Amino acid sequence: DAKTTQPNSMESNEEEPVHLPCNHSTISGTDYIHWYRQLPSQGPEYVIHGLTSNVNNRMASLAIAEDRKSSTLILHRATLRDAAVYYCILRASPRILTGGGNKLTFGTGTQLKVEL
Amino acid sequence: EAQVTQNPRYLITVTGKKLTVTCSQNMNHEYMSWYRQDPGLGLRQIYYSMNVEVTDKGDVPEGYKVSRKEKRNFPLILESPSPNQTSLYFCASSGTGYSNEKLFFGSGTQLSVL
Secondary structure (H helix, E strand, O other): OOOOEOOOEEEEEOOOOEEEEEEOOOOOOOOEEEEEEEOOOOOOEEEEEEOOOOEEOOOOEEEEOOOOOEEEEEEOOOOHHHOEEEEEEEEOOOOOOOOOOOOOOOEOOEEEEEEO | OOOEEEEOOEEEEOOOOOEEEEEEEOOOOOEEEEEEEEOOOEEEEEEEEEEOOEEEEOOOOOOOEEOOOOOOEOOEEEOOOOHHHOEEEEEEEEOOOOOOOOOEEOOOEEEEEO
16 A cells, blocks of 8 residues: 655744645555644544645645655645644545455654744 | 544443444445554554445454444444553544545544553
8 A cells, every 4th residue: 555754743833834745656546645634632634635736725735746756735824723733645446356445544644833 | 514423532441341432424425434543653544344334454453343234334343452452543434435535534532441
């Protein structure tokens, strides 16, 4: 199963943009790149996902490298409420003929600290 | 409101006493899964289910059982809990098991096995 690599922690100042990197050099052609975040004492929540093209939503932007071996989650203006652990994962589609393909590996994520 | 509901939120038990953690979703999702979260190890998948009566092992299935008799429910069963199963557990669901579906997570169950 494809794995992702993220820095353990990053820091940002409030109101500044934050770029959270993720490496996934073993990504397969149909794997989607998903980002989730986990606030203290809560379950993970969805942030954004994409396949090849860059994606934008109300929470963040996702920039995907042309070779798809890395991606970057962009928070345009970090706030104190964005302090969380951010997980980058690869989600594969199920393998119809051989089964499986739905294991999901979250890793330890990036702890984002936001300061005033 | 669309949600994944886990119960109980906190559970303290003793070694060997069978327990069940319930998970229910109200979104008619086909895919459901269980994770455990331990300090320094991130989230690890225990079991997942692609649909009713279809379940498969994740990365750490030892010591756990699951069942999927109805679409909305996916209970996690610990037949004989041990202290190394003390952890924070999360249930998640998505519309299908396909790669473009986003996951919805429950609020978690903190389990302590003494």
